[in-house]
């Protein structure tokens with residue numbers, strides 16, 4: 001058994017053919033019909049009254065309290081705010097990595113709160129791409145294998161997954177490094193590899209949590225440029241958490257979190 005096959009066999013809840021899938025309630029953007037005039041803007045993310053806290057009693061921390069958030073399809077939204085304000089918490093809710101204590105969340109017209117655990121896992125694997133501050137590439141696999149991993153976990157045959165990985169590696173300028181292991185790459189290259197991995201399975205929603213937070217200015221620029229280019233070319237909806245005001249200002253809009261329930265959306269000027 002190859003290392004890749006071994007890894008897939010051990011991955012819980014993400015094997016193909018699992019019951020409790022997404023069902024038929026997914027609204028697809030721009031489907032059917034004769035369009036007249038510019039297409040209506042479609043809400044990719046609609047969160048209403050989202051609340052989330054941690055702990056009990058005296059140790060309870062209320063992080064989000066009744067936050068409303070809306071992201072249009074094709075929009076690149078920056079989320080900024082002081083440390084501890086709940087940026088990662090919000091991203092975890094949007095990525096179905098965690099559930100809100102209260103409030104509703106619709107993604108692309110689907111009430112994701114009503115999905116089963118298996119349906120949520122499948123949604124994460126197929127429809128959401130994640131990039132974190134630390135690349136989390138697996139050290140025992142080549143860059144190409146790392147990038148192919150989400151497709152393999154989703155049940156795509158090896159040959160097809162590796163071909164898709166090569167396409168993405170070309171898009172992020174790393175195709176010549178495909179046979180290298182993560183520790184043979186620079187920090188910026190590792191993070192561009194992480195972006196390729198996030199997008200290989202063709203998600204509609206890209207969630208990035210301080211994707212440039214660990215990089216120097218030049219590498220931060222190259223990673224942001226790759227994110228922005230792929231956001232446009234792949235028609236993504238993106239939510240980018242960042243402490244970098246300059247990069248936030250290059251997104252379409254900025255959501256400023258300033259404390260529980262005080263999220264304020266500011267248009268880019």
Ligand SMILES: Nc1ncnc2c1ncn2[C@@H]1O[C@H](COP(=O)(O)OP(=O)(O)OP(=O)(O)O)[C@@H](O)[C@H]1O
Pocket residue numbers: 054055061063081082083084085086087088089090
């Ligand atoms: N699992 C958890 N258990 C208890 N408290 C938590 C947990 N996760 C987050 N918190 C707390 O919730 C608050 C918000 O955390 P979060 O990670 O969302 O902040 P952030 O805005 O992303 O901060 P940073 O900019 O430092 O990454 C913090 O006070 C944090 O300590």
Ligand SMILES: [Mg+2]
Pocket residue numbers: 087088089209
């Ligand atoms: Mg955070």
